[in-house]
Amino acid sequence: MTAEVKPAALRLTERQEARRRRILHASARLASRGGFDAVQMREVAENSGVALGTLYRYFPSKVHLLVATMQDQLQHMHETLRKRPPTEAEPAARVAQTLMRAFRALQREPHLADAMVRALTFADRSVSPEVDTVSRLTTAIILDAMGLADSPTPEQLSAVRVIEHTWHSALITWLSGRASIAQVKIDIETVCRLIDLTAPAPAR
Amino acid sequence: MTAEVKPAALRLTERQEARRRRILHASARLASRGGFDAVQMREVAENSGVALGTLYRYFPSKVHLLVATMQDQLQHMHETLRKRPPTEAEPAARVAQTLMRAFRALQREPHLADAMVRALTFADRSVSPEVDTVSRLTTAIILDAMGLADSPTPEQLSAVRVIEHTWHSALITWLSGRASIAQVKIDIETVCRLIDLTAPAPAR
DNA sequence: CGAGTCACTGGAACTCGTTCTAGGCTAGCG
């Protein structure tokens, strides 16, 4: 019975787990409206039924909160993508297809995307561990799409990093209205060509 | 005589021009110490000898100010690079060399780099025109390095955009301590290979 | 010269992220 909850050591009571969920939920909801600015800590606290101090105990800053929110969303996305893997044959095309799917998902909640991406790139060193987690999740998604969850070469990892860079930065230009959806698509497809350069063993 | 000053219509008095310079200078100086957080509007105002309200008349927000600071620095960089163009033979290598030079310059003032890059990626739509100027400057620098200041193909422009994405995002990961200098170098070199893919006419 | 206009000044005021304080509730333990 007592062993029913798994994170006994790290994350305490399930009541606390519930609080955490409520907070993340409120955060996402507020973000879905006005974006980064609309996520106000007092509002998040109210909407999730905790005191301001408690909110800060769970997430030491607004950026921490939003990055955690992004983790949460990415996790969903990852699971969804696992269930419906890309249909293309070539690794480059598979990655492009996957990222475009993710992009379309973000388009459905542009304000939420704004809040999360802005937080991610604005994060300073104190948020590094959390940002790193997001980065690892993203890497995993891309590697999955390439069809090599393991055994990537260092060259391939570099290509994946560059793809991630492009992904984040392209999102920002889109969110700030400086690039169109079509442009983002082109950029993604362009960078995915790098994968061909670091092609699977045979091409070497 | 009266034609000596060019921006007669847009930017008024030379006294105003001087104020603007003082503000940008103060901004850069403060940024060189503590980075983004150390650039406090009240301090910038004091240090440049203008009232807070005046500072806001010149730069409608802290982000505007820092993006303008970046414009300023980029302009210097561009001129410097023009004087000492890259020595490599291949376009890809030339671009990589140029960006690594810029990177080394940023390493000399990491706090300033932090302030400028954070502002750039945090900027919202209200700063789009200014951010766009920075982007055009960066594009010009890269095209210069490739050796084709004019007549780039759409394909090449895509590659340049992707290189810019990588450049900004890689800087961020470096600034937030999540990537080493060596890693940034690798990422830059990796993305520059894209140039070979959109090679000059002959290779088509 | 006089009046109006406009940029600039000094400083108060407002917002929102963040921190701090005092007190209350719960849970385990003597």
Add this chain to the structure above:
DNA sequence: CGCTAGCCTAGAACGAGTTCCAGTGACTCG
């Protein structure tokens, strides 16, 4: 049963970005 430790709440307080306002000085136009 009463105590102690921790977590939580309500709310005040502080800091920095941003806005506002009244006043002042300079320049222009009549």
